[in-house]
Amino acid sequence: MNKFIKNIIAFSLKNKAFTFVWVGILAIAGFVSFKNMPIEAFPDVTNTQIIIITQWNGRSAEEVERFVTTPIELSMSSVQKKSNIRSNTMFGLSIVTINFEDGVEDFFARNQVNVQLQTVDLPDGTEVEVQPPFGPTGEIFRYILHSPKKDSRELLTLQNWVVDRAIRSVPGIADVSVFGGQEKIFELNLDPRKLEQYKLTTAQVFEAVESSNLNVGGDVIERSGQSYVVRGIGLLQSTSDIENVIIRNDSGNPVLVRNVATVQEGSLPRVGQAGYNDMSDVVEGIVIMRKGENPLEVLEGVKAKIEELNTKILPKDVKLITVYDRKDLMDFTTSTIMHNLIEGIIFVTVIVFLFMADWRTTLIVSIVIPLSLLFAF
Template sequence: MNKIIKGLIGFSLRHPYVVFFVTALVVVAGAFSFYYTPVEAYPDVTNTEVVIITQWSGRSAEEVERFISVPIETEMNSISHKTVIRSINLFGLSFIKIVFEDGTDNFNARMEAAQKLANVNLPDGVDPEVQPPTGPTGEIYRFTLTSKTKSATELKTLEDWVIEKNLKAVPGVGDVVSFGGRVRTFEVAVTPPLLTKYGLTALDVYTALQ
């Protein structure tokens, strides 16, 4: 060890310009790293994750698990570089998280999950959604809407068309997921004699309304 130290000291004394050049190079590299290294309040050190949320209004947690979560999990078991699949089933809501190996590309993972999701056989009217990528903080806020004067349908309309749009406009918000309430619907009653009179069918009316 003493010979190595003496050798380094001797080399430094014999070649001062080389030592000066190496020192300057280290200083420049350090300054470059200091100014260009990204700094985040909450660094994302987690593995790549894909979250699939499915709503099935009015169904119990047991029904959601049996008809929604289990078929999706079965299909996702063959996805590449998967390490674990976790699911949470609530009243009318299925929450599935797929965790991938470290270093897995987020875009490719989401694309493969979306492709496999299209192959899952689910009940009519059920549309699962692959959630946008979020930061390490993940879900940061939950709220409920209650009113003594407004109905569940009015609250749902307020959430979908006012509150959700304003929240999505906030910088940094990845997505807003809502469930519960009643979606406002319109019913159209056709009169068969009038359809015959104008040479129309029920399908023509349906197409026009779309």
């Protein structure tokens, strides 16, 4: 081994130009690799994990456990290379988590889970969703919607129909979670005396409104060499649209919803509320990155999309305000590492010079440290 090292030293001394060129090439290649290397403040070292979320609204935890969670667990028991299956059941919600062994790729695991999920016989009304691939450290960005004029109900509507869809289009985004706000609904307050007067039932009113809330296709009318598509527009978009829905026709006299009920805008029962600084009721969005993506590239795409939303898409009185940015933490950790590295090089150089009392030896040692790091990259 000593002979091998001596031969390398002898070769380097005899071919100085060649040695300097290759050292320069390796140093440049190392610097380029360092600049292009993904940097993560919280590296995700967890195994592949697939989460199945099933909603069965209005059902107790016992019913969900018996008819949803248990069948899914039994079906997933035949999945290959899994390490364990865990579940959590609550009112109207089932969460089944399948953890896999080391080295199992997400595509392989997800394909098996999707195939087995097709064999599960679930009750009517259940909504099954396989979560996108993200880890416990996938949260990279938070924002709130702020407007001096609009309330949290209008802001949540903008979040669900505009902001959410725009941010999900950014490459590398797994999900966008929302907290706070009031979800808009239309409320029908029926008058029992008027229902008695018109001899109607609650079910008839419900069926009339439900059947009126849709668009229907028609036919094609040809005239003067052109074709005109005929279709019926019936989607309900306002309280007046609902009030004018016909429940029944009595001898040419239509009975409308407004004859037996009052219609108003309302909100679903709130299960939580988000606040920020002195604002007690805000809509907050949490951006979650896909597992294995480059955080810097994903954050650049998210910020560009938010800038586009603020300047071109959202109303002028609505702005997205950044609450948390993972890049701030990444910049801080990177600067801390560089600071410690420079301090280490200085301390080593000073100590070597004090003990060796030779500037050439000290220069060689001080150069070797950064070169070794660059060669490693």
